[in-house]
Amino acid sequence: MTGHGPAISDHPGWFTELCEESGSAFALQLGKKLHDETSSFQHIEVYQTTHFGNLLVLDGFIMLTARDNFLYHEMMVHPALFTHPNPQRVLVVGGGDCGCLQEILRHPKIQTAHLVELDERVTRVCESFFPELCAANQDSRAGLHFKDGIQWVTDAAPGSYDVIVVDSTDPVGQAARLFQAPFYAACHAALGQDGILVVQSESPLIHTDLIQSVRKAMADAGFGQITTLTFPQCTYPSGWWSATLAGGAIPHTEFREDAVRTKVFATRYYNLGTHRGALAQPEFMKEELGSK
Amino acid sequence: MTGHGPAISDHPGWFTELCEESGSAFALQLGKKLHDETSSFQHIEVYQTTHFGNLLVLDGFIMLTARDNFLYHEMMVHPALFTHPNPQRVLVVGGGDCGCLQEILRHPKIQTAHLVELDERVTRVCESFFPELCAANQDSRAGLHFKDGIQWVTDAAPGSYDVIVVDSTDPVGQAARLFQAPFYAACHAALGQDGILVVQSESPLIHTDLIQSVRKAMADAGFGQITTLTFPQCTYPSGWWSATLAGGAIPHTEFREDAVRTKVFATRYYNLGTHRGALAQPEFMKEELGSK
Structure with missing residues (x-):
């Protein structure tokens, strides 16, 4: 300073x-x-x-x-869910505010959505002060578990989930392990065929090193397809944020476009155009990340 | 406060x-x-x-x-220039830092690029402290004029320009008139067939009212096609910015994609994917602006 x-x-x-x-x-x-x-x-x-x-x-x-979280929550959830061919079982690691959980449960074919958050108090505080994010907490398909997410994923039976959403805080302290290969390997094992992992991966402008290390850790963990999406998020540093998707054989450009066109729920940012836009790699990202 | x-x-x-x-x-x-x-x-x-x-x-x-202006300058210039079928004569109103001028002159077929900036001191200061933005000022195709931009456009012969870029400050004081129908009507007259006007139009999240009024003013001025593009711009309010394109009959989705693919100059943000991404209208913009 x-x-x-x-x-x-x-x-x-x-x-x-x-x-x-x-x-x-x-x-x-x-x-x-x-x-x-x-x-x-x-x-x-x-x-x-x-x-x-x-x-x-x-x-x-x-x-x-309350005003701008829709950008982040929609973009953390919908691209991943419309990339998986038939997502029914979803896990959120972190995400105690329940915003991701709610977006997941807007998809009618979801059968179970587990939220594993270390700190129950975050969820209880959000139920009081952000009830609009917690409206799906009582959904019979939702399961809220206040436990260590890494342990949960490590203990999960192989192929338990179709999509895992890692909605973590910044990669410091406890959360640092959520950005590393051993955790991604556990996610890889817990995902079924065509399984998709999506993690929040900080600012494309400021945190290129972190994004690079996340992508490498995902590759080391056995994921064959890795794509960093970008979207505006005005109350996070630089006002521009990213989510990195990891999956098996299906290219992330081949998501379920027809399903997006005919989706039965409303969104405020997400649609076919913004999904495609999020996939577009700016020139400097291609250079710095070797991404396409 | x-x-x-x-x-x-x-x-x-x-x-x-x-x-x-x-x-x-x-x-x-x-x-x-x-x-x-x-x-x-x-x-x-x-x-x-x-x-x-x-x-x-x-x-x-x-x-x-110095670090992040490439986002704004590339997105103010290249979508407009790749939308016009054959841009040769371009005018920048404002833009005294010369960043837009430089991006325009990267296009080899440009014959003349006029910059009309009210305050010569802005340009001279930028020549000293941002020489990387002013590298094209000595280009024989560049013409720097330190005059009132509205008067310049009003005095221009009909059909003088292929593209007009309005790189203004916020819509207060002198600059307010750059966001209003009489100025856009003068631009309309100064543009040739298939002419494109592009104006910086503030934050999609914070300034929806302004964007709406810009779009209405453009329609009132006789433009048939109006499209608001969005892109990250981390040092402006909300970290997310917009440019609004106005043109005649050609839909802005039908830009010269092959020319983008084969462009002979380097960019750091702009490419085919980010151009398409900028055209994508988030759901809330469709609702609030009636845009497609």
């Missing part, structure tokens, strides 16, 4: 998140603080904001706002 | 831009200040940043950084 006086993250009336690795910061203007607790795992805060609805903060990092 | 003490935009060691209409702020960590002047038109500042290279600020708003 340069400068003197208070840190940029300590400005009254604002929540400011510092992104040290890019020398940038993003701030939201606050209304009142709605919740503050330290669970067994992390510091959980919820604020009102003036323009983005409620804001969830974990250990000082913006997790989501 | 809520809170007490100094404004969020007044933090030592950082340049912070407040976006009042979305209750958000974006900040870059600074090295030293390289330039500060008040021209006849505006306050011009240039800073070093720790991670984004040099930063140009006009009247307190971030105009560009």
Whole structure:
């Protein structure tokens, strides 16, 4: 940090998140603080904001706002589910806010959607302050388990899931292992034929090294097809985010386009065009990642 | 503004831009200040940043950084130029940093590229501190004119240009008229058959009202085809930006794909996939803008 006086993250009336690795910061203007607790795992805060609805903060990092989380949740879920030929059994690792779980359960053919989140308090806090994300928690197909996700995947019977969604925090502390080959190998084993793994993989502009290491770890874990999707996400660093898909033989460009065209649920960002757009690799990504 | 003490935009060691209409702020960590002047038109500042290279600020708003301006400049220019069937004569209104001019002149068939910028000082400052954007200023096809762009377009002979690029600041003060129907009608007259107008049209997430009013003004000015493209732009509010294309009869989805595939110059973001991706309308934009 340069400068003197208070840190940029300590400005009254604002929540400011510092992104040290890019020398940038993003701030939201606050209304009142709605919740503050330290669970067994992390510091959980919820604020009102003036323009983005409620804001969830974990250990000082913006997790989501009511206004823009649809971008992330739709793009973490629908491309993967429309890439798998017939997804029925889905696992979310992390994702305690339940936004991914809800998007998964919009697909009528889903039979079971398991959420395995380490910190039950995140889910309970979201049920209170983000009820719009938790509307599917009572769905009979949903199973909420407050356990270690890596252990869960390691213990899963081979071929238990069609799609695994890793909706983690940044790759620091506990979450670091969710970006490494041993975990992806366990996912590979837990996935059935044509199984798809999708992980949030940070900013295409700022975190190219991380994306590269995720892609390598997936290849090392035995996945044959690896594709990094990009999409806007305005409250995360750089305002641009990525999800990396890993699968077996089916090229990710050959997703179920007809099913997207005729989907029976509403989305706010996702559709056939934005799915294809997310697959497009900007020139600098092709160069830096060797992607196509 | 809520809170007490100094404004969020007044933090030592950082340049912070407040976006009042979305209750958000974006900040870059600074090295030293390289330039500060008040021209006849505006306050011009240039800073070093720790991670984004040099930063140009006009009247307190971030105009560009060395690191990420390629996203904006490529997407303001190449979709429009690959949509026109044979662009040879191009006008940039504004764009004094010369980044758009340079992208235009990468197209070998361009015969003339006029830049009409109100404030010569912006260009001279950029020649000093962003030489990488100004490399084409000495190109014999380039014409730099430091005049009022609206007057220039109004005075232009009918059919003088194939493409007009409006690379303006935000729609306040002088620049507001660049977002209104009388100016677009003058552009319409100055464009030849199949002529394309492209204007920067702010954030798809934050400025939907502005985009809507730009589109209506273009229709009122006689343009038959209007398309809003989106692309990441991490140092502008929300990290997601738009350009709106207006043209005659040719649908903007029918651009010169073969020419994109075989283009003879390098880009860092733009290619066939990202062009198509930029055309994709997210669901909420279709709803709010009535776009397709």
